[in-house]
Amino acid sequence: MNEHGRRGTRLKELYGSALKKLKRAGVESPELEARIFIKKALGATDAYIYAHPESSVNSGALAAFDSLIERRLAGEPVAYILEEKEFYSRSFSVNRHVLIPRPETELVVREALGIIRALHEGAGVVDVGTGCGCIALTVALEAPGTKVVAIDSSQDALEVAASNARRLCAEGRVEFLQGDLLSPLGDGTMDVVVSNSPYVSEVEYGDLSREVRDFEPPGALIGGKDGLDVIRHIVRDAPRALKSPGSCVIEIGESHGTAVKEIFAETGFIDIAVVKDYAGLDRVVRGQWRR
Ligand SMILES: C[S@@+](CC[C@H](N)C(=O)[O-])C[C@H]1O[C@@H](n2cnc3c(N)ncnc32)[C@H](O)[C@@H]1O
Missing domain, CATH: 3.40.50.150 (Vaccinia Virus protein VP39)
Structure with missing residues (x-):
């Protein structure tokens, strides 16, 4: 079982725990990054995150989210984790x-x-x-x-x-x-x-x-x-x-x-x-x- 240790973790709890970790790690924009990683792991939009804070997150998405956060806490740049970066209004694939x-x-x-x-x-x-x-x-x-x-x-x-x-x-x-x-x-x-x-x-x-x-x-x-x-x-x-x-x-x-x-x-x-x-x-x- 992952670090959340329970079934039925709610979206707002996931956001809250990610925010705490990212803040502790001193990242520059913890709120933004917490949302970015939730969107990536859940395949969700900003609108969904705001509209459904009480929704529960399935175990696959939870594991994916934990792995993204772990990589970020190890210092990996967001662009490598997301495997993309915007340049001149287009999205480019990037890797290491x-x-x-x-x-x-x-x-x-x-x-x-x-x-x-x-x-x-x-x-x-x-x-x-x-x-x-x-x-x-x-x-x-x-x-x-x-x-x-x-x-x-x-x-x-x-x-x-x-x-x-x-x-x-x-x-x-x-x-x-x-x-x-x-x-x-x-x-x-x-x-x-x-x-x-x-x-x-x-x-x-x-x-x-x-x-x-x-x-x-x-x-x-x-x-x-x-x-x-x-x-x-x-x-x-x-x-x-x-x-x-x-x-x-x-x-x-x-x-x-x-x-x-x-x-x-x-x-x-x-x-x-x-x-x-x-x-x-x-x-x-x-x-x-x-x-
Ligand atoms: C600063 S990065 C820039 C990459 C890209 N142009 C950009 O702006 O994001 C420099 C690139 O030059 C390549 N490079 C370094 N030495 C080179 C060489 N002698 N001949 C050709 N490419 C080289 C590196 O592999 C790297 O991809």
Whole structure:
């Protein structure tokens, strides 16, 4: 028998006990999470939870609920437990092979779309380090007619991205390639290079929350000693893969604006801009390439 130890547990009791545990564990939004897990375990809606607090919960749903709460109390992020995360108003499947898409990354997509929408039909866009495919698939769906390629070194991540293409009815809209950064691409083949690649420095990694360090893939986060190893490679190789004119749009860590702008400038990019996120922090660098 599970921890509730009785038949006929009521919905409001389940909610109350989950709330207490989540509060004790110090999660940020215990009420919201308790409801989220009840909905997941019972297949219920918010309306049902509010309207039927006295309803009894069957043993299967109770066991499912206990297991969700246990995982959360062990620090697992909600997105991995629910196996989904919303990005740009669409729901993406996620698992522990991929980074959970962050809201800041929507800014990268917005910047890229601003460039892409001014281009010709069939413009080539590559998403480097695609993870769950959130950037590539969003670009393909928001800018139909664009030829999108998505690259990741992790085959497991590419499987998640391909499953998201099916989930979002975007099969065939993105070509997924396994490889190292831009290396799978021919010379002068792309109009836009876009990327949210690993950019956490080794020191910063040690300071991240346990929720991130214990559950998200380190290879999706760590960008070498100063966090810029991967970005340097992408920016320096981008002119080879780009047509002229072409563009490069890169997500950065909040302290990297000046350094990444410098990498763009040294490489020969022009019209370089550092774009701030909603919190007023440097988040994206973009630049144009002309031969
Ligand atoms: C920060 S995650 C971003 C994932 C996704 N773009 C997003 O915004 O949620 C970086 C991704 O880059 C991939 N990656 C790391 N090093 C790579 C490399 N050398 N070549 C290709 N992909 C790489 C990781 O596997 C991971 O999926």
